Amino acid sequence: MPRTLLVATREFKSTVLTKGFIIGIVLPLVMGGFLLVLMPVFKNLRPPPAKGTVAVIDRSGEVAELLRYELSSERLTELVRKREQRQREQAEQLVGGLVGEQQARGAMESAAPFSDVEGRIPTLTIEPLPTTASPDAEKESLRDKEGGRLAIIEIGANAVRPRADGTYGGYKPYIRSTLDEQNQGTISRGVQRAIAAARLRAENYDPARVEALSEVREEQSVSITRTGERVSIPGVRYIVPIAFILLLMISAFTGGQYLLTTTIEEKSNRVIEVLLSAVSPMELMVGKILGQMGVGLLILLTYSGLGLAGLIAFALLDVLSWMHLVYLLVFFLLAFFMIASLFAAVGSAVTEVHEAQSLIGPVMIVLIIPWLLMPAIVEDPSSTLAVVLSLTPPIAPFVMVQRIAASSDPIPIWQVAGSIAVSAFTAAFTAWAAAKIFRIGVLMFGKPPNLATLLRWVRQA
Amino acid sequence: MPDAIVIRGVRKTFGSKVAVENLDLTIPEGGIYGFIGPNGAGKTTTLRMIMSIYFADRGEIRVLGKKSALESKDRIGYLPEERGLYRKMKVGAFLTYMARLKGVDSAGLAAKVRDWLARVALADCEKRRCQELSKGMQQKVQFLSALIHEPDLIILDEPFSGLDPMNARLMRDLIHGLEGEGKTIIFSTHVMQHAEQICDHIVMINRGRKVLDAPIGEIYARADARTVVVEPLALAADFSRIPGVREAVKSDRNGDYELHLEEGASPAEVMRAVVQATPIRRIELKRPTLEDVFIETVQKAEHVSAESVREALHAEAAGAPGAELGAEARVGVGRA
Numbered sequence: 047m048p049r050t051l052l053v054a055t056r057e058f059k060s061t062v063l064t065k066g067f068i069i070g071i072v073l074p075l076v077m078g079g080f081l082l083v084l085m086p087v088f089k090n091l092r093p094p095p096a097k098g099t100v101a102v103i104d105r106s107g108e109v110a111e112l113l114r115y116e117l118s119s120e121r122l123t124e125l126v127r128k129r130e131q132r133q134r135e136q137a138e139q140l141v142g143g144l145v146g147e148q149q150a151r152g153a154m155e156s157a158a159p160f161s162d163v164e165g166r167i168p169t170l171t172i173e174p175l176p177t178t179a180s181p182d183a184e185k186e187s188l189r190d191k192e193g194g195r196l197a198i199i200e201i202g203a204n205a206v207r208p209r210a211d212g213t214y215g216g217y218k219p220y221i222r223s224t225l226d227e228q229n230q231g232t233i234s235r236g237v238q239r240a241i242a243a244a245r246l247r248a249e250n251y252d253p254a255r256v257e258a259l260s261e262v263r264e265e266q267s268v269s270i271t272r273t274g275e276r277v278s279i280p281g282v283r284y285i286v287p288i289a290f291i292l293l294l295m296i297s298a299f300t301g302g303q304y305l306l307t308t309t310i311e312e313k314s315n316r317v318i319e320v321l322l323s324a325v326s327p328m329e330l331m332v333g334k335i336l337g338q339m340g341v342g343l344l345i346l347l348t349y350s351g352l353g354l355a356g357l358i359a360f361a362l363l364d365v366l367s368w369m370h371l372v373y374l375l376v377f378f379l380l381a382f383f384m385i386a387s388l389f390a391a392v393g394s395a396v397t398e399v400h401e402a403q404s405l406i407g408p409v410m411i412v413l414i415i416p417w418l419l420m421p422a423i424v425e426d427p428s429s430t431l432a433v434v435l436s437l438t439p440p441i442a443p444f445v446m447v448q449r450i451a452a453s454s455d456p457i458p459i460w461q462v463a464g465s466i467a468v469s470a471f472t473a474a475f476t477a478w479a480a481a482k483i484f485r486i487g488v489l490m491f492g493k494p495p496n497l498a499t500l501l502r503w504v505r506q507a
Numbered sequence: 508m509p510d511a512i513v514i515r516g517v518r519k520t521f522g523s524k525v526a527v528e529n530l531d532l533t534i535p536e537g538g539i540y541g542f543i544g545p546n547g548a549g550k551t552t553t554l555r556m557i558m559s560i561y562f563a564d565r566g567e568i569r570v571l572g573k574k575s576a577l578e579s580k581d582r583i584g585y586l587p588e589e590r591g592l593y594r595k596m597k598v599g600a601f602l603t604y605m606a607r608l609k610g611v612d613s614a615g616l617a618a619k620v621r622d623w624l625a626r627v628a629l630a631d632c633e634k635r636r637c638q639e640l641s642k643g644m645q646q647k648v649q650f651l652s653a654l655i656h657e658p659d660l661i662i663l664d665e666p667f668s669g670l671d672p673m674n675a676r677l678m679r680d681l682i683h684g685l686e687g688e689g690k691t692i693i694f695s696t697h698v699m700q701h702a703e704q705i706c707d708h709i710v711m712i713n714r715g716r717k718v719l720d721a722p723i724g725e726i727y728a729r730a731d732a733r734t735v736v737v738e739p740l741a742l743a744a745d746f747s748r749i750p751g752v753r754e755a756v757k758s759d760r761n762g763d764y765e766l767h768l769e770e771g772a773s774p775a776e777v778m779r780a781v782v783q784a785t786p787i788r789r790i791e792l793k794r795p796t797l798e799d800v801f802i803e804t805v806q807k808a809e810h811v812s813a814e815s816v817r818e819a820l821h822a823e824a825a826g827a828p829g830a831e832l833g834a835e836a837r838v839g840v841g842r843a
Contacts, residue, residue, distance in 0.1 A: 052607050060595070316591030320652055322560050323585035324608035326577060489560065491589075 049325045053333025058340040061304050070300070071345060075352070095168040096229040098194035101184060103175045105203040106215075108248065113199075113240040114172040122167045122232065139266035168229055170196070170236075181220060188222045196229070197221045199237055206244040217241065286366055287424045287451040289353055290374055293346055294447055295413055298382045301342030302389035302409075305334055306402060309393030309488075318488050327485040331394075335386045335477075342382050350374070373450050373462070380469035381443040385409065387473070387480035391500065394487030401494035408497070416444030427453035436465045439472035479504045509572055511536045511660050511691040512557060517566030519552055526552040528715045530566070534693065534708075536659075539686050541706035542695035543801065545819045549715040550695040551588055554664050557693075558585050571660055581610035584658035588665040588695075590649045592637040598624070598648055599633035602655050609656035623651050627677065646674050650681060661685060663694035667701050679705060699797040711801055718804050723797075730795045730803070732774055735766040737781055738789040749784060751777045765793070 047055075061067055100117065104110040115121055173195070175184060187195050202215030209215070217237055221230055243253035312318045321330055350371070357363050392405045419441075423432045427449040436446040446465040449457055486503045487495075495503075514532040518525070527549040534540050542550045555561040556568060559576040571579040593601055602620045607613060624630050627647045632640060637648065646669070653661070663682075667675050682692055682705060696702055702709060709726060711719035719726070737746065738761070746755035746764055751772030756765045768777060774792050781790060795803075802816045 047607070049608055052604070056604055060593070312593075315594060316587075316589045317593055318591075319560070319587035319589050320585075320591065320605070320649070321608070323558060323583070323587065323653070324580060324605065326559070489555075 050329045050333040050336065053321075053325060053330055054336035054340065057308065057334050057337025061308065061338065061341050062344065067341075071348060074296075093226040093228055095166055096196055096225060096232075097169045098196040099171040099173045100233060101173045101175050101187075101195055101198045103177065103179050103181060103184070103198065103200045105177050106201050106206045106244070107177065108206045108244045109201045109237075109240050110172065110174045112243045112247075112253075113237060116236040116240045116243070117170045117172060117233065119167050119169060122236075126167065136266070168232060170233070181218070185220045188220060195222070196225050197233055199233075201237075201241065205241050206248050214245070284424060284452075285362075286370070287420065287448045289350075290370075290447045290451040291416060291420065291444060293350055293353075293374065294378055294381055294444060295417070296349065297342040297346035297378060298385045299413060300345055301338040301382060302385045304341055305338045305386050306389040306393040306406070307399060308338075309334065309390055310396060310399055310402065313394070313397055313488060313491075322488070327488060328481050330488075331387075331390050331481055331484045332477075335383065335390060338386055339379070339382050342378070342386075346375075346378055370450060374447060376466060377443040377447045377469065380466065380473050383473035384440060384443075384469070384476045385413070387476040391480035391483040391487065394484040395490065395500060395503075396487075396494045397491055398494075405494075405497060405500070412440050413444075416441045416448065419445065420448060423448045424452040427457070428455075433461060436461065437468050439468050440476075442472065443469040509536060510534060510569075511571060512693070513567075513569040514553075514557075515567045517553075517556065517563040517568060519549075519556060519561060519563050525715050527556070527563075530715075530717055532710060532717065532720065534691065536691050537686075537689050538691065538707045539682060539705055540691070540693045540708045540710060541702035542693065542710050542712060543699060543702045543797065544697065544712035544718075546697055548697075548712045550697075550712055551664055552715075553712070554585075554662055554693070554695060557662060558583070579660075581656065582659045584653040584656065584661040586649065586653040586661075586663045586666055588668065592645055592648060592652075594638035595636055597634055597636055598629070598640070601637060601648065602651055605652045606655045609658075611656045620655065623655055627651065643671050643674050646670060647677065650678065654681070654685075659690055661690055661692045663692070665696055666694050667696060667698065699801065703797045709797065711804060713801075713805050713809075718808050719800070726797070726800055727794060730800050732792045732794060733768045734793040734795075735768065735774060735777055735781065736789075736791050736793050737764045737766060737787055738762065739764070740786040740788050746781065746784075749777060749780045751780075 100113075102110045102113060171194075175198075181198060181200050184198050188198065198220040200218040200220070202217060204213070204215030205217055206214075219234065219237070221233075246253045246256055312321065325333070354363075354366075357366060388409045389406075392402050392409070395405065396402045416435075419435060422429075423435065423445060426432065432445065432449055436442055436449050438445070442465045446457075446462065446469075450462070482504045483500050487500075510533050512532065512534040514530055517527060517530045519527040530549075530553065542553065544550055552561060556563050557570060557576060559568075559570075559580075568575065570576040571582055573579040576583055596604070599617075599620050602623070603613075603616055606616055606620070611619070621630070621633060624633055627650070629644060629647055632644065632648075637645060640648065650666075653663070661682075666678055666682075670678060682694070685692055703723070706723055708722050709719065710717060721729070746752055746766055749766070751769050752766045753769045753772075754767045756767070757763075758765065766777065766781070768774060778790055778792065781787065798817075802813050805811065805816045806813055
């Protein structure tokens with residue numbers, strides 16, 4: 047076996063066959079699952095329903111009674127029930143489209159039974175104040191710690207009937223600062239509904255009838271794909287680009303990080319010169335990169351395998367073609383070689399992990415930029431910006447992967463080929479520069495070099 | 508006999524510091540060669556250039572008949588001064604890995620590893636992790652990592668530094684054993700006594716230049732013995748009065764006198780005069796040590812005082828391992 051492969055094999059085994067690695071690869075999955083379970087729990091965490099009075103200065107004289115109705119427990123309960131029913135139907139249709147209606151209903155029933163609506167309804171008493179009352183005087187009561195007054199609503203004189211020029215007035219709420227936003231919202235929406243109802247009534251319409259007429263149901267939309275159809279899922283077009291760039295980054299970065307630590311370890315163990323008696327610095331570096339590429343590939347395959355399993359389970363496989371996966375692999379290899387070379391160079395130049403921090407900064411920026419650009423690229427994968435970025439070193443592979451994943455039409459082949467060429471050139475260049483730094487760096491102990499020194503090593507070696 | 512190493516006109520600089528200057532050296536196959544000189548003299552740099560870990564700025568280095576060590580690495584065993592192990596690796600696995608890197612066939616390698624471990628009394632350590640071994644045991648494993656592939660040329664950089672006396676003896680025995688098998692051994696040291704004890708041939712390096720290159724017997728033959736040691740029976744004579752004696756120094760410890768001779772004085776005549784002057788228990792012409800030779804050589808070559816050379820030679824004692832590397836690192840950064 048060539049020496050480079052011997053080095054690669056040892057590097058791979060010594061990284062993968064450790065408890066740390068196994069924990070490292072499993073932990074994100076466990077944490078993801080944990081979040082999935084916890085998210086609904088967090089979502090249901092709400093402040094306790096408010097109890098108290100809402101004072102009204104009704105200068106129009108037509109709203110107070112309607113407000114009493116709109117903020118009554120019965121009315122609020124009815125509205126919440128209606129909303130939950132609607133959300134539930136949507137969710138059922140969505141999941142039903144994926145796994146079958148019967149199963150969906152059963153699943154929803156057990157996963158999310160109707161929540162305890164009554165427990166979440168605030169108990170509000172309406173306290174009409176004289177129309178001549180001054181809010182400035184009354185609002186003092188909101189400062190009291192005790193006293194059940196939560197808010198004072200001042201309804202404008204023209205809130206219900208328009209002024210001469212046809213414009214309507216509104217209302218002005220004064221709210222106790224300790225009242226949470228949930229309950230503030232409930233009160234505000236109640237006031238708005240009451241004023242709207244008063245206006246309808248003023249025009250001789252029946253508010254209940256109008257409400258019923260304004261409700262329009264939309265059935266679950268259907269996405270027509272090349273090979274069939276499925277229910278539309280909001281955000282599905284973002285899934286693959288996000289997944290691709292995450293996969294690329296996690297696998298490239300994890301492998302690179304391992305490379306950094308093992309190189310530093312070999313230096314601080316003083317085993318490096320023993321190795322150099324048998325292999326050249328170039329063989330050692332390439333061997334280590336290949337070994338960690340294996341590690342990155344293992345991570346990539348593990349996670350993308352899980353991702354594929356997920357897509358199959360939800361019958362979403364059509365969002366992806368096999369070519370996508372081939373490209374992902376190609377760009378992974380290119381991106382990995384580039385990042386790993388940089389990590390190897392940094393690792394060779396320093397003696398302790400903490401010394402590497404300042405030198406790793408620029409590498410991290412390369413990793414973060416494509417992430418920041420993602421919304422723009424995914425929104426329009428064929429825009430000039432996206433095309434140019436996908437041909438710009440060093441971010442080309444990261445951007446191209448997003449374009450490929452996000453675009454509904456295939457990316458022109460010359461652009462893909464161009465991006466591969468640019469990425470390959472970048473990878474070769476970084477590997478060449480890294481090899482120069484590596485050769486000098488591995489035997490350099492003492493004060494860690496700065497970026498300028500590293501660049502000088504590249505030039506002089 | 509072909510030469511193991513041929514170095515012609517080699518120069519190596521680190522930034523503005525010249526580490527090795529215009530070095531010519533031929534080392535024939537077989538025998539033990541000692542590279543001596545103070546720390547920072549350029550020994551490690553020279554050995555690294557022989558190993559093609561560093562490349563010379565100028566000049567040519569041929570190793571085992573090949574253009575560079577890269578083409579004959581499998582026949583070279585190198586024990587660097589900065590040596591270590593993979594801490595988490597098992598001893599047997601580490602030696603197997605090193606042997607495989609050196610091109611040893613995997614067939615029969617396990618038996619070979621066990622055999623070598625048994626030779627240094629580590630037979631029961633094959634399955635233990637390197638970090639579980641004592642420091643002395645780790646040193647033995649490091650020797651083996653340089654010798655496991657049974658090389659023809661063995662280069663040992665400061666092999667005795669940090670060794671406990673037991674391992675130092677084991678190292679010496681290993682070196683002599685390898686010499687008996689006809690191997691070529693080069694080792695560097697800043698401790699002159701080590702070189703005196705084992706070398707056939709000495710190469711002295713100071714400030715990047717070769718100052719002496721000769722068989723050890725020749726060095727002693729050439730070096731003037733200019734000190735007579737006398738142990739008188741009683742304190743009778745004033746030795747400094749004897750013709751040809753420049754100075755008589757009394758040793759505090761055992762009552763010996765060291766008589767330093769004047770330039771051109773005959774040791775034989777001085778000794779005769781001493782014996783005539785007073786009854787003595789013992790008289791001898793003291794052979795110069797390698798250190799004396801080194802100091803004298805450098806003194807002559809560079810016109811510096813003996814004290815400054817001696818100081819440079821013993822500054823090493825304070826220097827921690829890696830001091831040499833540190834110096835180079837500083838030079839490298841200094842150009843920024």
